[in-house]
Amino acid sequence: MPTSVTLLSTSDNMGGASIGAVRLQQALSRYSPLYSQILVQEKNTQNPAIAALDDSWLGKKKTLARFAGERLYLKAYEASKKQHWAFDPAVLGVDVTEHPFVQKAQILHLHWINHGFLSTQSFQKLVETQKPLVWTMHDMWPFTGGCHHSGECDHFINKCGNCKFLRYPSEVDLSNQIWERKQKVMDPAHLTTVACSDWLANRARRSSLLKKHTIVSIPNPLDTDVFKPTEKKAARWKLNLPQHKHLILFAAMRVDAPMKGFSYFKEALERLATAHPETKEQIELVIFGQTEGLSKLPYPAHHLGRLSNPERIALAYSAASVFVIPSLEENLPYTIMEAMACGTPSVGFNIGGIPELIDDGVNGALAEYRSSEDLMRALYQTLYQSDYESLRRNARQKVLTQYAEPVIARRYQTLYEDVLGRSKRKPLEGSNT
CATH class of the missing domain: 3.40.50.2000 (Glycogen Phosphorylase B;)
Known part of the structure; x- marks a missing residue:
């Protein structure tokens, strides 16, 4: 029976992170013995390997409500409208643990999960399944108090706070509160994080939120039969x-x-x-x-x-x-x-x-x-x-x-085998490789 992996992503085609998740599943299906599928909040393609969490009329309305609710929540805190998309609070989300894709998977692989898909509470529910978690970091959000890219700010090394994206920065501002919530749910998780670049991996290794967890660097894959030179x-x-x-x-x-x-x-x-x-x-x-x-x-x-x-x-x-x-x-x-x-x-x-x-x-x-x-x-x-x-x-x-699909599929296959092996040894042995 092949190892079963479910990837989780907010969307299947909106932005580079969601495209990266879809391309990884495609690479795994072509070049590894793994069984993989994707669960998304919003499905916009006809890919049969992808399922929407709730594609009903009511489900789509709830998705929109969570997205709008988070944006409205953030408006009370943000320093500038120009930075509206630079920060995500993850206060609204949905419990996905009852979905068949999650229940049947041996490994749960998170990608970009913001905009009302998974909140810190949703993450807690995934931790409680006791399944090993892999999280591909397409930006810095998994190890900050809410921002996707911190620029020159290094507050993520400690506990965040005094956030430049917030209207009233302080030691106990919203970024610090989000950091505290993340730490509470992430510390006990059987979590392996993957950075898409060495640069991001090096930043992640400095973060306080990931100090107990394994950090590796694996780039996103590319289909070089589609992206190829044309005269x-x-x-x-x-x-x-x-x-x-x-x-x-x-x-x-x-x-x-x-x-x-x-x-x-x-x-x-x-x-x-x-x-x-x-x-x-x-x-x-x-x-x-x-x-x-x-x-x-x-x-x-x-x-x-x-x-x-x-x-x-x-x-x-x-x-x-x-x-x-x-x-x-x-x-x-x-x-x-x-x-x-x-x-x-x-x-x-x-x-x-x-x-x-x-x-x-x-x-x-x-x-x-x-x-x-x-x-x-x-x-x-x-x-x-x-x-x-x-x-x-x-x-x-x-x-x-x-970066070609066969190269990256092999690297992820090796990672998944390692993750399953480490999940049998508790507590998790933290490492930064």
């Missing part, structure tokens, strides 16, 4: 893009999200057009994602809208000359991985897990954090001063050797 001329023809230009690609679910750094990209382009005016005839932009309200850019831009079809996304990467990611906070971005798999070099800031993907001068270029001047340099270097074909080959090869 640029063909890709551009299919997307109605110009054939004889350098195309710089920018992509984000919401282009105007402050942490995506579009303002730095825009300034870098303005600097590029001024320093190298000849590029105005040579460079055009390709942007996909929600782009309403963008100001005028110094180069012609082609807007592809919001793309959800993986094959079409892969075409956009293949059509581009370079992919740029000026994000100010990132774990291990799928966008870079996807671009590299399609043989497109990437340029980004030297922050978070980005330098784990981009090897400067080998498969792309890194820029000094928050420097539009250096971002401009990195873009120009990649397009005009590099061995471009080598960058392309190296980008694809790195994904094949480190």
Whole structure:
């Protein structure tokens, strides 16, 4: 009888974390003997391996009510509307332990579980099943008092509190209260946490909430049969893009999200057009994602809208000359991985897990954090001063050797076997590996 694993995720297609959970289940089903399935709060695809917690009319209304209730609850505490999505209190959730997917599983594997899906009380119910828990951390939320990325703040090392995201920070503010609730339910859990990048794993090892638990680093998997190079001329023809230009690609679910750094990209382009005016005839932009309200850019831009079809996304990467990611906070971005798999070099800031993907001068270029001047340099270097074909080959090869589905499926299979073995030895032996 194969080991049975149930993955839990708020959604099956909203954001990189949910996509990561679905891609992991796909990799496990293809390249491991494990039996895996996914339980979500909100199902938006037709994937038969995924079940919605309650897909009835009333169930969907309850889901919406929990989501809205948490957002309203947070409004009384948040410091700024601009940071509304940077913090989750996990006060509302649902008990999932009666669902067949949970009851039949030998291992429960959590992913991104916010927005009214699992609260700290819900987590407590999972702990009480005595099943070993694995939690893939797609951001910092599992080990903070509520924020998804703390930036330069290191309060998570102790007990949180004095939170910059809250209107009235203090030693016993909401972040401290959430930390206390998390500690109460997490300490006795048979919990193994997985970071998608070494950067996040290193931050997690400093956290007070995870000091009793095992921490490992395993990246998300990618289907390299979908994300693969397409000849640029063909890709551009299919997307109605110009054939004889350098195309710089920018992509984000919401282009105007402050942490995506579009303002730095825009300034870098303005600097590029001024320093190298000849590029105005040579460079055009390709942007996909929600782009309403963008100001005028110094180069012609082609807007592809919001793309959800993986094959079409892969075409956009293949059509581009370079992919740029000026994000100010990132774990291990799928966008870079996807671009590299399609043989497109990437340029980004030297922050978070980005330098784990981009090897400067080998498969792309890194820029000094928050420097539009250096971002401009990195873009120009990649397009005009590099061995471009080598960058392309190296980008694809790195994904094949480190992030392809068979590689990651094997790593998770080994982890699950270890987790089951350790769950038989109580109390849990805490380690940070």
